[in-house]
Amino acid sequence: MNPTQKTPSTRLSGLPVLSRKARIIGAGAIFLAVCAFGAAAIAPLPDASDLPVKSIAQDLALPNLSDQITALQQEPQQFIHEEKVRPGDSLASLLNRLGVDDQEAAAFIKSDRVAKGVMQLKTGKRVQAQTDDDGQLQWLHATVVDNQDMPVKTISISRNNNHRLVAQESAPKLERRVEMRARTITNSLYSATDASTDGGRMPDTIVAQIIEMFSTSIDFRSDLRRGDHFNVVYETFWQDGEMVKAGRILAGEFVNRGTTYQSVWFEDPSSKAGGGYYTFDGKALKRGFLKSPLEFSRISSGFSMRVHPISGNWKAHKGIDFAASLGTPIRASGDGVVDFQGVSGGYGNMVVIKHWANYSTAYAHMSRFSSNLRKGAKVSQGDIIGYVGSTGWSTGAHLHYEFRVNNEARDPNTLNVIAQAPLSSSELSRFKTAAADMTHRFALLRPGSAGQAMAAR
Incomplete structure (x- = not known):
């Protein structure tokens, strides 16, 4: 055979080399197989109502309520009571309303130096106690207040690991809240702060702070006019759902005769100096001297x-x-x-x-x-x-x-006496952050704003 003559196919390394026609036919077969598989995959599913239904029935045992009640009765029961001290209350009458039937506890409260404070509670103050089903005292909590009704200490009576009663004092735990109020002057400043349209009467200490805050700009004896209005953001402190004291005004805005006066409290944590009130552009509000040494005259x-x-x-x-x-x-x-x-x-x-x-x-x-x-x-x-x-x-x-x-x-x-020293550049930067939050709150308090109805929250 002529060595240069081409043959239909030759073998390389033992594998057959297919002709061009054979390759085309093979590719066509693969394409048809893929199409057939795809058509089968998108075929409609049978209707669920045509499928066979298999039901499985199984009996479930109902719980025995009688056994559960018996088990609960065998467990030691705990009862928590809360009462307020009433006028003329004795220790015995207070413990009786708290469900305490425990002579040991009564004797302990009368004799222990710390626990004695329970007998000195003021009328209206809350007392909480937990007892078992026999009336034995498990624990008792009460807060002692001073002459201004401010919390001084919390007395806690409990049982230690030896089941002996012990008493200890601790600082009262208070919850801090930030409140927002908006008022309009119709008669006087105090009548406006007594209004209850947005959550109740404002504390007298907050009213006093409003006067002090703006006394260098507004003479509250003669400058107020009907229609003047003010917004104030201040802190209050609560214990067991009851407000125990008002704190500091955080920001105030007073519109008097069409002129707006604003202030915001700022205390730089990195500075040893105390805080003070400033205008919203960072200028000290406190001036060298009050406009009047009397609040009202x-x-x-x-x-x-x-x-x-x-x-x-x-x-x-x-x-x-x-x-x-x-x-x-x-x-x-x-x-x-x-x-x-x-x-x-x-x-x-x-x-x-x-x-x-x-x-x-x-x-x-x-x-x-x-x-x-x-x-x-x-x-x-x-x-x-x-x-x-x-x-x-x-x-x-x-x-x-x-x-x-x-x-x-x-x-x-x-005389025009200058205000206190201005903020430094670093203090001013931190001040702007605090002022921005109060600016937003004032926007919510202004008449017609979407947030005015939520001012008391």
Whole structure:
């Protein structure tokens, strides 16, 4: 055979080499097989009603309720009771209402130094106790409060591993809540805060803080107008579902005669300095001196020439007289040190406070001084230093207030004393984060906002 002649097929390494025609026929067969498989795969499923149904019946044993009740009765039962102390309650009557029938527990409470506090609970305070089905005391919890109804300590009585009663004191565990309120002035500030449209009466301590917060910008004696409104965010502390005290105002917004005043509390955790209130752009709200040393009063005599009410002489009145009821608290208008306390001629009972630089303030005609006030004592803005009276040359109860620069009386309404030191750049950055949260809350409180109805939450 001619070695160069081509043959239909040859073998390489023992494997057959198929011709082009054979390869095409083989590929066609594979394609038809795949199509047939795909057609079978998408064929419609049989209707479920045509499928055979197999039922399996099995008897289930019902539980024996009688056996369960018997088992429960054999287990030791525990009962938890809660009661409030009633007027005239004795230890025996209180324990009786708590379901405690345990002479050992009664004797322990009367004799143990810590447990005795249960017998000193104020009327209306809650007591919780757990007993077994024989009335034996398992544990008891009660909170002792002070004269201002503030929680002082929690008394816990329980049984140790030897089943002996033990008592211990601990700091009361309080739940902190943040509350939001919006009010409109229709008559007075206090009538507005007594309104119950969004969750009830606002605490008096919060009202006092509102006055202090804005007293450098708003004179609450004469500046308020019908239609003025304010929003406030503050903290409260609760125990066992009962509010026990109000905390600090976290932010406040007051619209007075169309002008909006805002403040937010900021305390930098990285700084040793205490916190303070600032405007929302980071400027200190606290100014050097209060606009008025009295919360509520009226100016009966300004800084001007006048006829003296006693001597009848025409002379300069070097201060401002605030008419107020006898005994009205007088506040230090600025931080400083007591430079004088005592009787000073026609001024009667008088206090002089020396502030920074060359500023000083004088308060005259007091009925009495604050009990802890002494010459050289440090006072902070807003501290009570005495009470309105009519001592010295006075024709009625009022406060004579003087503002002095280099010991010379000046009209405080004409002075513009700078605020406290501004925030540093790093403090300002952290302040903006706190202010942004309060800005959002105020937006929810404003009239017409979607969140106003949820203000009390």
